[in-house]
Amino acid sequence: MKCREVREVILTDYVDARLSEDAQKSLERHLAECVGCREFEAQARRVLVAPFRQADRLYPPEAVWDKIHARIVEEEKSRPSSRLAGFWAGLTDRWAFPKPALAAAALVGILAVALTVTLLRQPAQGPDGARLDLEAEAAYVAALLEGAGAAAISDSGENGGFGTAIEEYFL
Amino acid sequence: MREISEPTVRDAAQGSVEAFEAIYRAYGPYVYNVVYRMLHHADDAQDVTQEVFVTVYRKLKTFEFRSSLKTWLYRIATNLAINHAKKREREQHRTVALDEKMASVLATDPAQGAVERHLQREQVSVLLKALNPDQRACLVLRDFEGLTYEEIAAALDINLNTVRSRLKRGREKLLALSKERIQHEM
Numbered sequence: 146m147k148c149r150e151v152r153e154v155i156l157t158d159y160v161d162a163r164l165s166e167d168a169q170k171s172l173e174r175h176l177a178e179c180v181g182c183r184e185f186e187a188q189a190r191r192v193l194v195a196p197f198r199q200a201d202r203l204y205p206p207e208a209v210w211d212k213i214h215a216r217i218v219e220e221e222k223s224r225p226s227s228r229l230a231g232f233w234a235g236l237t238d239r240w241a242f243p244k245p246a247l248a249a250a251a252l253v254g255i256l257a258v259a260l261t262v263t264l265l266r267q268p269a270q271g272p273d274g275a276r277l278d279l280e281a282e283a284a285y286v287a288a289l290l291e292g293a294g295a296a297a298i299s300d301s302g303e304n305g306g307f308g309t310a311i312e313e314y315f316l
Numbered sequence: 317m318r319e320i321s322e323p324t325v326r327d328a329a330q331g332s333v334e335a336f337e338a339i340y341r342a343y344g345p346y347v348y349n350v351v352y353r354m355l356h357h358a359d360d361a362q363d364v365t366q367e368v369f370v371t372v373y374r375k376l377k378t379f380e381f382r383s384s385l386k387t388w389l390y391r392i393a394t395n396l397a398i399n400h401a402k403k404r405e406r407e408q409h410r411t412v413a414l415d416e417k418m419a420s421v422l423a424t425d426p427a428q429g430a431v432e433r434h435l436q437r438e439q440v441s442v443l444l445k446a447l448n449p450d451q452r453a454c455l456v457l458r459d460f461e462g463l464t465y466e467e468i469a470a471a472l473d474i475n476l477n478t479v480r481s482r483l484k485r486g487r488e489k490l491l492a493l494s495k496e497r498i499q500h501e502m
Contacts, residue, residue: 156487157480161458163465192494193487196440197459205348209362210340213369214333220373221331 151175151182155189320385329376336376340369343386346461347393353456354397354449355404356441364400368393383470390463390471394453401449443493451486454479 146154154172158164164172176183320342327335347368352361371392379388444452453472457463463471465479472479 153484156484156491160487161465161483188491188494189487192491193459200440200460202345203349203352204345205362205365209348209365210337210344212366213340213373214337216366216370217333217336217373220370221333224331 146171146175148175148179148182151179152185155182155186156193159186160189160193322381325376325379325381325385328373329379336373339372339385343389344369346386347389350390350393350456350461351397353441353444353460354394354401354452356445357404360400360404364393364396367396371396387467387470390457390461390467391473394457394472398449398453401452405449443490446493447486447489451482451489454482455486455490458483 151172154164154168158168159172176186320339324335324338328339344365348361348365351364351368352358355361355364368389372389375392379385444455447455450472454468457468457471458465465476468474468479469476474482
C-alpha cells in the first residue's frame, strides 16, 4: 500500500474500526515500516478519536418540551373536530387523488353532462323536418279526434260501441 | 436509547399527546445532541429541536415503519440543523464571531487534567464549525452518536461512498486545524 492510500484508510475505515482482519494486518505492517504514517496514525487518534469519546451527552432543558407541548396542543385544537369533517378527512386520506387528476376528472364530467343536455334539447332533424313532424302529429291527433267522434256516435250503433278502426278490424 | 413501540407511534400519530411525549422523552436528548453539535449554540439548538419535534408530530401519520423511528428522527434533525447552519453561515456577523472564537481556541494552552479535557471538548465543538454543514453532520452522527456508515447513509439519504468521502475530508480538515494550532503554540 502507498502512504497516500494508507492515510485515507486511517481517516475512515481504520479510525472507525471497519477494516477486515487482512486489511488491518496489511495496514499495521505498513505502519511498522513507515515512520511518517505511524506519526499520522498517532495524530489521528489524538485529534479524531479521543476528544469525541470524552464528549458529554447533552440534555435539552425542560422548557423545550413545554414549548413543543404548547404548540402541538394548539394544533390539536385547530384540527377539524366534527364528525363530518372527520369523515371527509378519512375519505380524502383513503382516496388521496392528486389535485390535477381530480380537476381533470371534474372537467370531463362537466363536459359530458353539458354535451348530453345539448344533444337532448336539439331536434333530430333540421327546422323543416321539425315542422313536417309537427304537421304530421297534428294530422294524426285530428284523425284520432275524428275517430273518437265517430266512436261516440257509433256507441249506439251497429258494432256495440267498438268504434275504432283497429277494434273493428279485430272484431 | 429506550425503544418506542409501534402502538405508541400510532397513538401519537392519532393525536395522543401522552404518546408523543413518550417519543420525545426517549429521543429528545439524541436529537438535541446532534443539533447542538451541529450548531454549537444553545438557543439555536433548542429552537431547532423544537422545530424537529413539531415537524415529527405533523408528519407522524406519514411514517410507514420502513426505517427505524430513530433513523427518521435523525434525518429530520440533521436536515433542519443543516439548513439552519447554512442560513446562519450566510450571516456575516456570525462568521466574524466564529473567527474570533476559533482564534481563541487555537491560542488555548492544552493544560492538564479536567481543565484540559473540558478545553479539548470545547475545541472539538468549535473546530467542527470550521467544516461545512454536510461534513459536520457526518462527523457528528459518526463520532458523537456512534452511527454506522450505513445508518448515516440512511439518515442523510446519501450513498456509502459519500459518507466515507465526507468523513475523510472533514477529518483531513480537523487534522489541518490541529496542526495549525500546534504551530500557533510554538
